[in-house]
Amino acid sequence: MARTVRFHEIGGPEVMRLEDVEPGEPGPGEALIRVDAIxxxxxxxxxxxxxYIEPVKRFPARLGTEAAGVIEAVGPGVTEFAAGQAVSVVPAFSQNDYGVYAERAIVPVSVLLPRPDEVDAVSGAAVWMPYLTAYxxxxEVGGVRAGDVVVxxxxxSSVGLAAIHTANRLGARPVAVTRTGDKRQRLIEEGAAEVLASEEDDVPGRVLALTGGRGAEFVFDAVAGPGVTELxxxxxxxxxxxxxxxxxGQPTPHPGFDLGMPPLNLRTYTVHEITRDPERLRRGAAFVASGLRTGAFRPVVDRVFPLEDIVAAHRHMESNTQVGKIVVRVDH
Incomplete structure (x- = not known):
């Protein structure tokens, strides 16, 4: 049996329960991993x-798409990975099918990346999703070039910080937007060329001023909702x-009509465009790995919680006070 986080109804963090569940045996194309960090x-x-963009289809339901651990067993026909190998799990599956909030979990081998000896479990669980999302x-999609301004x-957030680091590596100019000025200095230290506070600054006015009236080539919006028109x-x-x-969590209008139909591109995007495409994932993993080697990229971990405190970890995430990735440690 393995301690596994499940929830039996839709709701807040308190609906999550830590239960003993038999993980089962890996099938074709699958691996059973000992989860060390989430x-x-x-x-x-x-x-x-x-x-979420897909509904919960059945209860009890599982959670979790990012982890680091060690393979305990592989399913029939799996040759690219072996028992005893340290790996990271990247998000590329539905939580209706798999979940890694557990001591042991089965996942498709297509979502595994080898984890070098020098990358510990906490780092291995924190680094891949943010940087693959930004990459x-x-x-792959945007084609950010040197000299571009990206807002x-x-x-x-972990993805926001990865975007700042990635923009700098590409020679672009990252403009960070946060709710208040409390995190301004930290974001400057992380490489933001400018930091704007959405509750204090005229964000579009400041961006236009910073760019001599031209505007930013790219805006990466994690909030959506009515504010997209201002951005x-x-x-x-x-x-x-x-x-x-x-x-x-609010409806998102298309801003083009309210703004007089300018030549504006509006595009939805998820990391699954990369992680579910083997060739794009190969390129993305190489890009992130090279950034880690040179020190341009690094996991930014806000806090580490034990698995027993998964409810507290989610409450901390929903407080929006974190800087970087929240990680859950699994003690065996």
Whole structure:
């Protein structure tokens, strides 16, 4: 049996329960892993509360798409991984099918990346989703170039920080947007060229001023909702707003009509565009690994909670006070 986090109804963090569950045996194309650390993802809170991009299909339901651990067994026909190998799990599956909030979990081998000896479990659980998300939107899809201005809101999140680091590596100019000025200095230290507070600053006005009236080539919006129209005012002609999150939980209008139909691109994006495409994942993993080797990239961990405190970990995430990734440690 393995201690496993499940929930039996839609609701807040308190609906999660730690239960003894038999993990089973891996089938074809699957591996059973001993989970040593779990990366907590906003998508899991959205799934738990019933407002994610896919609904919960059955109860009890599982959670978790990011982890690091060691393979205990592989299913029939699996040759690319072996028992005893240290790995990281990247998000590329439905939580209706798999979940890694557990001491041991079965996952598809297609979501595994080898974890080097020098990368510990906490780092291995914290680093991949943020940087693969930023890489996919900024390199594979967006084509960010040196000299571009990129605006990143929810900038203190793990994905926001990865976007700042990635923009700098590409030679772009990252403008971080956060709710208040409390995190301004930390974001400057993380590489933001400018930091704007959405509750204190005229964000589109400041972006236009910073760019000599041109606007930003890219906006990476993790909040969505009605505020997308204001952000779109800061976009250069032909520029793109990437909607890669929905923290507001509110309907998102298309801003083009309210703004007089400028040449504006509006695009939704999730990391699954990268992690579910083997060739894109191969390129993304190489990009992130090279950044880790040179020190341009690094896991930014806000706090580490034990598995027993999974409810507290989710409450901390929903407080929006963190800077970087929240990780859950699994003690065996």
């Amino acid at each position: 990366g907590v993802n906003r998508a899991e809170a959205l799934f738990r509360t019933g407002v 996919g939107a900024m390199v 990143v809101n929810a900038a203190s 779109a005012r800061a976009v250069a002609p032909g520029g793109t707003v990437f909607l890669w999150g929905m923290l507001s």
